[in-house]
Amino acid sequence: MENFFILAGVAIFALIVPIFYRIIVGPTAIDRIVAVNVIGTKTTVLLVLIGIIFKRVDMFVDFALTYALLNFIGSLAAARYLDRVNPDKQFSTIKTKEQES
Amino acid sequence: MILNIICIVLIGFGLLFFLGGAVGILRFPDFYTRMHAAGKGDTMSVFLILVGLAVYQLSDFNVANLLVAGKIFFITIFIMWASPTSTHALIKAGLEEGQKMWTRKDGKEDPQA
Amino acid sequence: MYRLCIFLFLFGIWIVFSGQFDSFHITLGVLSSAFITAISSSFLFENRSKGIGVRLHELIRVPIYMVWMLYQILLSNIHILRLALTPGDLPEVEPSLVRIKTNLKTDFGKWILANSITLTPGTITIDIEGDELLIHSISKITTAGVEDDTMERKIARVFEKGE
Incomplete structure (x- = not known):
């Protein structure tokens, strides 16, 4: 069982690495924010997994919870900041496909 | 023993959905579709992996382990509630910022997006 | 009635997160849950006219x-x-x-x-x-x-x- 958890942790880390491509290359700023958000979610899981491997889950669960909260608040703050670019835009002016045709 | 098998199956499926999310983030053509991969691949896989770990934690049953499993469950609930909210906030910010929307017709951009 | 439900809910969350059952932590939990219930209980359960059956x-x-x-x-x-x-x-x-x-x-x-x-x-x-x-x-x-x-x-x- 130990080995399986270590393997799962390595697999999650291996899935984090390709997302760095989106952070470095990503065409716009908001793409990078999304990628950081995804990595944060994966890190939350990884923290609980590390806790189970080291047999200190009671401590690491608190870290994971705090990390999830910070991740959520961080992405909301970034979204609010980008909202300021164009605050008066009305969504009723945006047309959908059916209305065009 | 049977709990271990349940735990392994849950974590395996969770990793599979993580793979789908990561590949989607790399391959999808525009910001909105990437948002789909990011928002959905995560929610379900986090749910599956954390429930699997909680099941493993409960395999020797006492009060401390029950509390830890409760906290893991609380993290799961929190992520399933927070993920749609932050997805919605980010995609709204992207729309207001004026991200281009990718369409099937080659080279012809959607005029309003 | 609704306030009591919110208080019990918050106190349950406190118990799960603190994980300690001595009198000091329990008292602290009761005090903070009561404080939060007093200042912000109107955020939950908007429509209070519904009966208990609903x-x-x-x-x-x-x-x-x-x-x-x-x-x-x-x-x-x-x-x-x-x-x-x-x-x-x-x-x-x-x-x-x-x-x-x-x-x-x-x-x-x-x-x-x-x-x-x-x-x-x-x-x-x-x-x-x-x-x-x-x-x-x-x-x-x-x-x-x-x-x-x-x-x-x-x-x-x-x-x-x-x-």
């Missing part, structure tokens, strides 16, 4: 709805996985914006509907204006899926029975 009905229906929701999320993930792993030039991806009307009246019902749509097959709610929802959808199948109103009827049956 509340019990909601309490029974919510887990059924959540199980159905989990099944939908599983389908959505399989769909995204299939889209992402299809080789070639992503033949099924065809994003579009959709606007749908909802008949739900309360803000809470609309919130639940928006979050459910975000979590289910390939659709994200971008904004709510009055009773219209602006939705981004990823392929043709999901566009068809969001336009029928099974989910809305389920939500109306759970949360807006007495209205």
Whole structure:
């Protein structure tokens, strides 16, 4: 069982690495924010997994919870900041496909 | 023993959905579709992996382990509630910022997006 | 009555998170839960005129709805996985914006509907204006899926029975 958890942790880390491509290359700023958000979610899981491997889950669960909260608040703050670019835009002016045709 | 098998199956499926999310983030053509991969691949896989770990934690049953499993469950609930909210906030910010929307017709951009 | 429920709820969360049962921590928990209940109990349970029978009905229906929701999320993930792993030039991806009307009246019902749509097959709610929802959808199948109103009827049956 130990080995399986270590393997799962390595697999999650291996899935984090390709997302760095989106952070470095990503065409716009908001793409990078999304990628950081995804990595944060994966890190939350990884923290609980590390806790189970080291047999200190009671401590690491608190870290994971705090990390999830910070991740959520961080992405909301970034979204609010980008909202300021164009605050008066009305969504009723945006047309959908059916209305065009 | 049977709990271990349940735990392994849950974590395996969770990793599979993580793979789908990561590949989607790399391959999808525009910001909105990437948002789909990011928002959905995560929610379900986090749910599956954390429930699997909680099941493993409960395999020797006492009060401390029950509390830890409760906290893991609380993290799961929190992520399933927070993920749609932050997805919605980010995609709204992207729309207001004026991200281009990718369409099937080659080279012809959607005029309003 | 509602205040007592909120107090017990907060105190339960305190017990789970602190994990210590000596008298000092219990007293601290009671004090802080009472303080939070006193200053912000009006955030939860907007409509307080509903009777206890309606509340019990909601309490029974919510887990059924959540199980159905989990099944939908599983389908959505399989769909995204299939889209992402299809080789070639992503033949099924065809994003579009959709606007749908909802008949739900309360803000809470609309919130639940928006979050459910975000979590289910390939659709994200971008904004709510009055009773219209602006939705981004990823392929043709999901566009068809969001336009029928099974989910809305389920939500109306759970949360807006007495209205």
